[in-house]
Amino acid sequence: MRKRNQPCLSEFAWLMMDCNCASKIGRALIQGRGDQVFRYYWEWLEAQENNSFREAVDGERHWQRSLYESRLGSRWISEDNELVEVLDFGKWNHAEGPDFVDAIVKFGQNLPIQGDLELDHDVRDWEHHNHAQNTAYRNVLIHFFFEKPANSKNFSRNSDGRHVRQVLLDPHRMRIDNWLSACLKRPFFSGVNLADVIRLIEAAARFRILRKRASFRKQVLCFGFDEALFQNLAIGLGYRSNSLPLNLLTRRVNLEHAISACGEALLFGVAGFLRGEEFMQVSETARNYLRNLWDFWWIYRDQFSHQQLSPKLWSKSSTRPLNYPERRIGTLAVLAHRLPGLQQLMQLRTESAFVEFMESLHHPFWQSHSSFSAKSQKECLLLGKERTLDLLVNFFYPVQDLENPTIWNNFQSIRLPQAPQKIFQLASIFVGEDRLPKSRLIEAVIQQGLIQMDSHFSHFAIQSKMDKEPK
Structure with missing residues (x-):
């Protein structure tokens, strides 16, 4: 959920950005001083979110259904840094009491146990709704929520004083899954002019190289x-x-x-x-x-x-x-x-x-x-030549100053001996069958861009489509 006073990039675009290494790029972009290619890339992401792919996310029942259908995940790390897994969400309770009853839950390496689940918007709702004193919530094993105060620790305890595990959910996870489900029915960039598609892929490639450069700079500071x-x-x-x-x-x-x-x-x-x-x-x-x-x-x-x-x-x-x-x-x-x-x-x-x-x-x-x-x-x-070119792309250029137009142009001119099968698959998923000529698929900038797109748009969702394709 968007933080207060945060610049008005969409939540989806913010999620896509690697904040650990691209915060400087992101700030410059938002303030209007960023690279125009980056701006084009993120504006495209925002436009996709605002189209038919974005689902209305209001209402308590909506979130309960999403959790029940595992669209918000089934394995999490609790606030106590413990692995929490729901093997069966049990019965969806539409009456008074916990949202889900008779669920099967596993904590860490322990044996599965049966109990109830409660979902609230804010972690403090456990106390606001008086769940701690209500015996109907005695068997709750996990308290799910979307928000918590930044500077204070809140505990969830039942009427017996027993600690209830707390799990912070990420609503963006479901939105991306919905977005991907719609996109995977057809190429991501279907209907987009090929020249614009190539600009987007090049922007993703540049983001990838800059991310590696930022990572290298962190290593320099450390070692x-x-x-x-x-x-x-x-x-x-x-x-x-x-x-x-x-x-x-x-x-x-x-x-x-x-x-x-x-x-x-x-x-x-x-x-x-x-x-x-x-x-x-x-x-x-x-x-x-x-x-x-x-x-x-x-x-x-x-x-x-x-x-x-x-x-x-x-x-x-x-x-x-x-x-x-x-x-x-x-x-x-x-x-x-x-x-x-x-x-x-x-x-x-x-x-x-x-x-x-x-x-x-x-x-x-x-x-x-x-x-x-x-x-x-x-x-x-x-x-050999192939491994040397790979080092050129993934080691030499990430250390260079890509703000220098000559260096970026040199990177764009690199041609690799061949395109791996994965690149053909990604090109088919993102751009469409045979829309990108094979001569473009051996370009380092195209390959790096497609790989970055794969990272942005959820490796697992794309891999599921690849697995269904004939070998």
């Missing part, structure tokens, strides 16, 4: 520029499946450790790839390489053993051998030592130099191996 650069490189190297464990790895083996004489051994050891059994069934070359790593690791193993990552974090499924995590860690070790040169390139803002730098990386072992036991048929670049 310093060098460390933030190192961590973001690891995330980029991990791509989709291994970005999290590689990020965790750089938090546990920082840049200072990584560039030391034992740095590569620490990276592999803390990653969990030096456990002893890796010596089995490997070539003489691999055995010598592992022996060199162990010469350092055994010295520091006890010191870092409690920080070792679980093998379950690493993924090789649906990952090409040249992208295996062991090879990425070897690449990260090389990059740690060459970080000063990379910093200079980042300051020069030269895209071609960045690509040449990444393609020049060399490691005597990982140049010809995809894992400790798997030798490649021929030597391969540590980072």
Whole structure:
């Protein structure tokens, strides 16, 4: 619900904006100083909300029905930071007493129990309506509400003095679900001029890159520029499946450790790839390489053993051998030592130099191996063209100043080798079948924009449509 004195962007548009990283952008936009492309994007969002997709949300019965139909969710975190799940909302009570009776509820890891549910507009209504003294509300397990005072704590207790769990509901959740249900029956941008659609997608792409840039700036404040650069490189190297464990790895083996004489051994050891059994069934070359790593690791193993990552974090499924995590860690070790040169390139803002730098990386072992036991048929670049372009989009440009028109124009000119199947699916959902030519779908700005749209308009709702499409 809109806060008092809040600028008059729609609630839907406010919800869409990532307030943690875009508040400055949002304020400039509202005050009329923002980028015109952003303005166009958010005005479009607001227009959609004000059309037939927006549902009237007045009336107590309306909210009760929405809760009963799970349109406001079925799992929440209570005000006491406890997981609350309603397995069955029971019976909708239209008489005096709690709104729902004989519901089945589960708290945390406890066994399900039966009880009643009450829904109020404000948390203070529990006392205002005298529920605490009314024995009819003795069996209420959860008190749902939409608003609470900002500076005070309110408790819900029954007539026996027992604490009733409190859950703050988000009314926007249902509005977006309704909006998406209507939109998924046809492409989101059906009936919109294609040129305007492309402008919207480009605006979403720019928002995505600026959001990453804001995140990078926060990391710089926390860890310093060098460390933030190192961590973001690891995330980029991990791509989709291994970005999290590689990020965790750089938090546990920082840049200072990584560039030391034992740095590569620490990276592999803390990653969990030096456990002893890796010596089995490997070539003489691999055995010598592992022996060199162990010469350092055994010295520091006890010191870092409690920080070792679980093998379950690493993924090789649906990952090409040249992208295996062991090879990425070897690449990260090389990059740690060459970080000063990379910093200079980042300051020069030269895209071609960045690509040449990444393609020049060399490691005597990982140049010809995809894992400790798997030798490649021929030597391969540590980072091929496709992964280098991915780093260009997701690592190089988010660090740059996109307010510079030249830099933004350079980003718009990037063409990727191909468009993943997901991009074709998103283009079909948002724009319509074959409305965007394939030549546009390989543009980095189009791909980033569609991915951001996917994030804005609820991944789960869009995924449900994808799952129904023939493979």
